[in-house]
Amino acid sequence: MTGRDTGADLKPMPGESPVVVLVRPQLAENIGTAARAMANGGLFHLRLVAPRDGWPLERAWNASSGAGRILDSATVHATVADAVADCHRVFATCPRPRHIITQIRTARAAAEELVEVCQGRGLRSAVLFGPERTGLDNDDMAHADTWVRYPLNPDHMSLNLAQAVMILAYEWWNSAEDRTPPRQFLTHETRVATKGELEGFLSRLTNELDACGFLDNLAKRPGMVRNLRHWFQRGEVTEQELRTLHGVVTELSRGRMLRGRPV
Amino acid sequence: MTGRDTGADLKPMPGESPVVVLVRPQLAENIGTAARAMANGGLFHLRLVAPRDGWPLERAWNASSGAGRILDSATVHATVADAVADCHRVFATCPRPRHIITQIRTARAAAEELVEVCQGRGLRSAVLFGPERTGLDNDDMAHADTWVRYPLNPDHMSLNLAQAVMILAYEWWNSAEDRTPPRQFLTHETRVATKGELEGFLSRLTNELDACGFLDNLAKRPGMVRNLRHWFQRGEVTEQELRTLHGVVTELSRGRMLRGRPV
Numbered sequence: 001m002t003g004r005d006t007g008a009d010l011k012p013m014p015g016e017s018p019v020v021v022l023v024r025p026q027l028a029e030n031i032g033t034a035a036r037a038m039a040n041g042g043l044f045h046l047r048l049v050a051p052r053d054g055w056p057l058e059r060a061w062n063a064s065s066g067a068g069r070i071l072d073s074a075t076v077h078a079t080v081a082d083a084v085a086d087c088h089r090v091f092a093t094c095p096r097p098r099h100i101i102t103q104i105r106t107a108r109a110a111a112e113e114l115v116e117v118c119q120g121r122g123l124r125s126a127v128l129f130g131p132e133r134t135g136l137d138n139d140d141m142a143h144a145d146t147w148v149r150y151p152l153n154p155d156h157m158s159l160n161l162a163q164a165v166m167i168l169a170y171e172w173w174n175s176a177e178d179r180t181p182p183r184q185f186l187t188h189e190t191r192v193a194t195k196g197e198l199e200g201f202l203s204r205l206t207n208e209l210d211a212c213g214f215l216d217n218l219a220k221r222p223g224m225v226r227n228l229r230h231w232f233q234r235g236e237v238t239e240q241e242l243r244t245l246h247g248v249v250t251e252l253s254r255g256r257m258l259r260g261r262p263v
Numbered sequence: 264m265t266g267r268d269t270g271a272d273l274k275p276m277p278g279e280s281p282v283v284v285l286v287r288p289q290l291a292e293n294i295g296t297a298a299r300a301m302a303n304g305g306l307f308h309l310r311l312v313a314p315r316d317g318w319p320l321e322r323a324w325n326a327s328s329g330a331g332r333i334l335d336s337a338t339v340h341a342t343v344a345d346a347v348a349d350c351h352r353v354f355a356t357c358p359r360p361r362h363i364i365t366q367i368r369t370a371r372a373a374a375e376e377l378v379e380v381c382q383g384r385g386l387r388s389a390v391l392f393g394p395e396r397t398g399l400d401n402d403d404m405a406h407a408d409t410w411v412r413y414p415l416n417p418d419h420m421s422l423n424l425a426q427a428v429m430i431l432a433y434e435w436w437n438s439a440e441d442r443t444p445p446r447q448f449l450t451h452e453t454r455v456a457t458k459g460e461l462e463g464f465l466s467r468l469t470n471e472l473d474a475c476g477f478l479d480n481l482a483k484r485p486g487m488v489r490n491l492r493h494w495f496q497r498g499e500v501t502e503q504e505l506r507t508l509h510g511v512v513t514e515l516s517r518g519r520m521l522r523g524r525p526v
Contacts, residue, residue, distance in 0.1 A: 037426060039419035065421055099451050101501050108437070109445030147449075151441035152433065156302035158328055163300060166426050167433055170415065174371075178414035182372030186410075188362050238364050 010073035012045035014088075015122035017172065018114050019045040020165060021083050023140055024131040026052045032063025032071065033162035034129070039067035041169025042177050046074040047083045047126070080128065080143045088123035089114075092136055092144035093164055095157045100138065103146045110148040111171035119176065127168060132161050190240035201242050201249075202229055208253050273336035275308035277351075278385035280435065281377050282308040283428060284346050286403055287394040289315045295326025295334065296425035297392070302330035304432025305440050309337040310346045310389070343391065343406045351386035352377075355399055355407035356427055358420045363401065366409045373411040374434035382439060390431060395424050453503035464505050464512075465492055471516050 012019045020043055025031050028051075035046060048055055055076045061068050077083035084090050091110055105113060110127075117125050128144060130136035141147070150167055152159070159167075185192070206215070206225055215221045237245070275282045283306055288294050298309060311318055318339045324331050340346035347353050354373055368376060373390075380388050391407060393399035404410070413430055415422070422430075448455070469478070469488055478484045500508070 033423065036419075036421070036423070040415045040422060040426070042416045065423075066419065101450050101453065101504065102448075104447045104449050106443055106445045112445075149443075150433070151437055151443040152303045153305045153436060153440070156299075156329065158299070159303060160296065160299070160328075160425075162423075163303070163426065163429050166429060170413070170430055170433075173415055177416070180369055180412075180414040182369045182375075184367045185365075186367050187364050190364065241364065 010044050010069060012124060014124040015118055016124075017043050017045065017176070018091075018118060019047055019084075019087065019124070019126040020168075021047045021049060021080070021126050021128045022051070022161070023049045023080055023083075023128055023136060024052060025161065026132045027161075028053060028057035028059035029063040030132060030161040031057070032060035032065075032067075033160075034165040035060070035064045035067040035070040035074075037162050037166035037169050038070055040166065041171075041173040043165075043169050043172060044070055044073075046070050048074055048076050049080055049083050050078060051076065052131075080140050084126045084128075084143055086124060087126040089117050089125040089146070090128065090144045091125065091146045091148050092128040092141050093130070093148045093150070093168065094136055094141060095149065095159065096135070100141060102141075102144075105146055105148050107148060107150045107167050107171045108175070110146070111168070111175040113146070114172060115176045129161060129164055185236060187238050190238040193237050193239045193242045197239060197242055198232060198237060201245060202232060204246070205249055208249055212253070273307055273332060275387060277387040278381055279387075280306050280308065280439070281354075281381060282310055282350065282387070282389040283431075284310045284312060284343070284389050284391045285314070285424070286312045286343055286346075286391055286399060287315060288424065289395045290424075291316060291320035291322035292326040293395060293424040294320070295323035295328075295330075296423075297428040298323070298327045298330040298333040298337075300425050300429035300432050301333055303429065304434075304436040306428075306432050306435060307333055307336075309333050311337055311339045312343055312346050313341060314339065315394075343403050347389050347391075347406055349387060350389040352380045352388040352409070353391065353407045354388065354409045354411050355391040355404050356393070356411045356413070356431065357399055357404060358412060358422070359398070363404060365404075365407075368409055368411050370411060370413045370430050370434045371438070373409065374431070374438040376409070377435060378439045392424060392427055448499060450501050453501045456500050456502045456505045460502060460505055461495060461500060464508060465495060467509070468512055471512055475516070 020034070020038055022031060022034060025048060031048065031051065038044065038046065051057070055074075056071070060071055064071055091105075091114070114125055114127075117123050127148070128136060128140060130140065148168070150159070150164070205228070209215050215224060283297070283301055285294060285297060288311060294311065294314065301307065301309065314320070318337075319334070323334055327334055354368075354377070377388055377390075380386050390411070391399060391403060393403065411431070413422070413427070468491070472478050478487060
């Protein structure tokens with residue numbers, strides 16, 4: 001793996017991203033939105049098996065939302081066998097397990113395996129998606145060595161074609177390209193405050209609260225101060241926010257001083 | 264967690280699945296396809312903030328492909344603040360990080376956290392999705408405690424609204440509901456053959472190949488037999504397939520015998 005697959009040449013080389021094969025797609029819009037989903041997840045190679053309304057179809061480009069170059073490079077094939085003839089591994093998406101003996105994967109496990117096959121072993125792979133209404137038929141499925149079944153609500157499995165492509169593309173991107181840490185704290189220009197900076201603010205706040213009489217109940221004072229400290233510790237306050245909070249305390253205190261309460 | 268959330272009552276109870284909030288959605292079709300994606304992933308509670316064309320809209324039901332009851336129960340709100348007033352945690356999806364200090368999660372980490380918040384702690388949570396063209400604005404975002412950013416191709420982040428809902432719903436289902444093993448070998452009525460059954464077939468095959476002269480080169484014979492064994496070991500052959508293979512050997516041998524070659 002020598003860098004990100006940008007689809008620059010849009011020719012499926014072995015060892016790249018998998019080829020998406022839409023088998024007998026019915027609606028041009030779905031071909032376009034499937035291409036858009038492919039681009040979202042870094043898949044660039046599209047093959048069409050016997051599209052119902054022929055090819056090219058302008059409505060596909062209209063629906064592709066900037067992924068037109070994937071459609072420009074798509075190839076049309078008469079049969080599934082022809083579409084996968086140069087591939088080493090073929091996955092097929094299928095919501096319904098039928099009376100077929102086969103290896104089956106979740107979308108995530110399939111994506112991990114595709115990374116291994118394409119990037120680890122340098123082989124060319126394809127993923128088959130069936131027609132909108134019926135899905136892949138048994139003869140289509142017999143061209144695949146592995147099935148992919150998405151874990152989704154069994155009471156509502158009906159998935160739009162582009163949604164099916166989207167999930168595979170999303171999992172591909174997550175397995176192949178992405179190293180985003182799952183949890184981040186975005187601070188942009190500022191940074192998390194140091195405990196010393198926080199302590200400076202908390203001391204000042206306590207002093208001001210003492211001055212205005214908020215902490216006059218000496219029995220309760222330690223608990224109240226501790227509770228305030230807990231809250232300010234919890235939210236990972238930034239240096240910038242701390243400056244704003246200092247300003248808030250200044251302004252609130254000024255009001256008190258103007259009203260003439262003794263400091 | 265006492266079982267699967269079927270959305271039976273479609274009232275968002277605390278500790279259930281998160282509420283999906285579409286903020287100022289523009290197209291009725293997108294509201295319908297978003298509801299369909301919600302059903303796919305086991306999300307049932309929909310709230311709409313100031314939908315551009317009003318509500319209800321028949322085209323939303325037409326596009327929802329069986330998820331109409333989610334639309335039937337959707338509530339309309341004038342502001343984001345109103346839509347999330349009864350929620351304890353609010354996540355917001357946002358593709359572009361702006362100059363805001365915030366906690367940020369991948370879709371997967373957000374889903375895990377939603378499970379913890381909803382099912383583990385019994386709180387009510389919401390996830391905000393912005394308008395199609397512009398996404399959530401800064402004032403919308405300020406109602407959220409956590410941002411969600413999907414790891415996707417940075418060169419092509421433009422995501423259809425329903426696709427954005429689909430990925431969240433898919434990750435929710437995978438985190439909350441699904442225990443599908445990532446890899447399975449589906450054998451349906453049959454089962455993987457025992458090594459004894461496989462051995463029976465391989466012995467017979469070897470005998471037949473000896474008989475027809477295929478293994479006459481005695482120097483090469485051990486290697487050839489071993490190679491055949493390797494291939495038949497690799498594919499986890501089932502008991503049913505083994506019977507078919509016995510039949511194949513029988514029929515091929517019969518041809519040879521009919522042609523009169525000595526056994």
